[in-house]
Amino acid sequence: MLILFLKAAVLIPVTLLPILNPFGNAPVFASLHGNIAPQAQKRLARQVAINCFLMLVGAMFIGSHVLNFFGISLPIVRIGGGILVMATGWRLLNDNSHDAIRTQVASKQVEVWSDEDFKVRSFYPISFPLTVGPGSIAAAITLGANTPTRVLDWVMSIGSAALGAAMTALVIYLCYNSANKLMNLLGRLGTMVLLRLSAFILLCIGIEILWHGILGLMNEAGIVIG
Template sequence: MEYVIQIFINAMTMIAILNPFGNVPLFIGLTEDMGKITRKKLFKVIVITGFAIMATFALIGSFMMHSFFRVEMKEVKIAGGIILVVVALKNLLFNEKHKKKNEPQEELTEEEEIKQGIIPMAFPMLVGPGSLAGVLLISQEAGGISSVLSCVVVFVITHLMFSVTDIIEKIFGELVLFVLSRVMQLFIMAVGIKTIISGVTMVVQGIGG
């Protein structure tokens, strides 16, 4: 019983770091041009991808980073932060809806839309450097298997959150969500800049120390 309780405690910690509740409006904004069926498929892929990343890090993350790729968390933070900033700038300045009507637009297939959505939504927005660092710490304390079971709980809850996006849209309406999505891009950029600064700070401290 104590083992099960610990799994749920670790799961609640991961949920606090992942913040799927806060990501829902962000993901709605990033998928506003998608059809409902494509969006649902994308959210399912995001949840599966996010779980795969977290579970892998719980089991062999430390080995992969230090022995295989020879990188540390500071490099992951800087790279993830840059991705977020670029995505936010792209959505703010070059959004498809701002193009002229007579300007030819490339039609993406459903598969292409899903592929483009995995990055940055699965990583680094849902599962970011902070989440990876958190699951590494939890796996070191509780063990890899226990951490993976906690990840299962986390992503079941995350999937349930993403499954109600249509209801959220109906409540708030298209105009409110459009304005919210533009505002959220600024927050995405701010999170990206914060992540970059954190990574650079770790580099500077490593040089100074």
């Protein structure tokens, strides 16, 4: 049972991290948070990780019930999420504003944020939709869609999901907390290449999510391919 618990916990970060792509999003995170002190950057990364943990756990445990309430099927969520992820990837792939943002940030004095600023800016747009977007929400709903009925299995499912989401949030924190170091290490050219590569991967992930949604709808309609 312990092996099954650990396998279920590991499955969550293995499934979600390629979609969340915190390493690829780290340069974008560094551009978005502005010119704040290193300690504030660490606090912001921690708050973003907490936000992402709560959103992923919420999607896994109540996401499917919300969809059932509104009569929305999971393939529809995948199609909608895939389109949004594709649009985000395409926009980032053709976005030339990051150099302008970095130049503007470098020319400013160190900003001081209030507690309210941390709450607001940590959620939008960094936590959502940059980190936890429609694709990862759809994947999280899929992971939590089949909740077992037996009490012991249900408790184990909750524990493994919480542990998996916590591991995922830890990776997000580590990547975002090291964002500035990563940008300094890569330099201007390396950062631009990483941003473009991340955008292309995001575009491909969106296409894959869309395709699985289409296959799901075809399966519901009784259409068999091949």
